[in-house]
Amino acid sequence: MSRRSVTQGPRVGEIMQSHEALLVLDIDEVVLEFIAPFQELLAEHGAHLSAESFRLTGNVRSLSTGAALTGSELDQVTMRLYEDQQERQKVVPGAVESLGRLAGTADIVFLTAMTPSFYPHRRALLDREGLAFPMIATERSKGAVVAELGVRWKGPLIFADDLPPNLVSVQRSYPAAHLIHLMANEAFRPHLPPLPNGALAAADWAEAESLILAILDGEPARTRGAA
Template structure:
């Protein structure tokens, strides 16, 4: 992370405005579809038999499953060139711009990705019209959220993510946060484990915007 980006994060942490925290993969940017295309380009395929990568990536010519080390290598190679594959999730850019303008919120992107890929993903977000600060971390997301609200722990928080464990981590840190589950790749939704208590599933960015507006309105009453 550059010093300039660190300064943006620090300024955001000192703000008292409502905070919208967005995951990137499968929330702001498509991930599953581009990763499938990437695997196809390397003679492999992802079968959505269950909600995991290990055991579901196969070598197309033999039908043999790829082992964990091979999948890790594919993920690293994908992140090294993901800016050539990933596109915005439907409605993400326009909806976030509307939420920001209408409700006067702060927005930050929080992605579970090795920090060494920060610059490439930062450039990709900028190219697609997502100018807000970004944090890349391999730590629990609740720890990053705690840092973001350390100056104003009572500021309203909405957290949007596709994975149940991330919601658990954040709700342990901010129990009264609005937790929204959103996933761009619909075929995988049925394979997800149950959402943790307190997490609301939304089917689209339009529905997420309605939930955020309702949440902020209730807090203002």
């Protein structure tokens, strides 16, 4: 299977390098809202999300029958959201402003597990919102991609994602990465699985920016309320 069949976007070696530090960001629930527009789309399909565990399967039910939507049905809704993302997905509050400031001290790369065939849709949306940073859409392990990026950038590498398993993947593949958990919607926050050791949690972009700046400055970065 060729790389291009599972990945869209620039190759790692093609990305322009302006700083020694690198900030790698997931997109859904980190830069663009996902859960809120997903819930709106479910309502249009006569279904409702009730977050009782950290997964979609089993938590989305038909309003008329109470039956849980199957994985295949959820995939269809997700694909519809990605197809209509330019109309449905909004930028997470504070993301544009924070990234505009952080771009002065670190290179920024978007890394999304969104189905790569929707790359043009997302590229157009991000560009429209003033977020013209390089984007890689891939079905590969995020850890593998971050490890490749780490070969080129010799300064601090920071990775932010809303899904703890992706943070774990990056930690395993590139242990030097600084990890930040950031999730815009709070629906699933009470059911979060444990974060990997050393990962920091940010409630919003204001806190995430503060943590990132501390890491870039070589200072101890602590989540709010940590000892």
